[in-house]
Amino acid sequence: MNQIRPMRISVLLTLLLSASFAMGRGAPVTPQVAKDFKNFIVQGERPEIASCMAASLTLFKKNKSFKNFSWLEANSENAIMREKEVDGYLVRTIQMNARTILNDQAFFDSWTDVLIECEQKDQAEPLVKVTILKSN
Secondary structure (H helix, E strand, O other): OOOHHHHHHHHHHHHHHHHHHHHHHOOOOOOOEEOOHHHHHHHOOOHHHHHHHHHHHHHHHHOOOEEEEEEEOOHHHHOEEEEEEEOOEEEEEEEEEEEEEEOOOOOOOOEEEEEEEEEEEOOOOOEEEEEEEEEO
């Protein structure tokens, strides 16, 4: 009987390890979401997009059309910024992608891709426009 217990334990451990390995290998590939907004800005390589991100976050929190909101970690690298001078003012335009859950009273919540566009004149508060790209 003492010989059977070690055998059971080793079989159990083998099954557990192989199951965790299989789950790790078969995990779906999903976009990486930035979990901590402040650290995302501080650690990002693009501090010039911080004002747009902050203004967007404020918009999503205040607007009742949105239930939840998340940034993709690639935003720091993929955001498009353009600067031009208009009537003596520096105008900065920034475009980036994000994901949101719409507050549409659906039974299942699903993430929707959105395009965020910010226009900032000098150091004024950015004007934010959100366009829904696709709904899952």
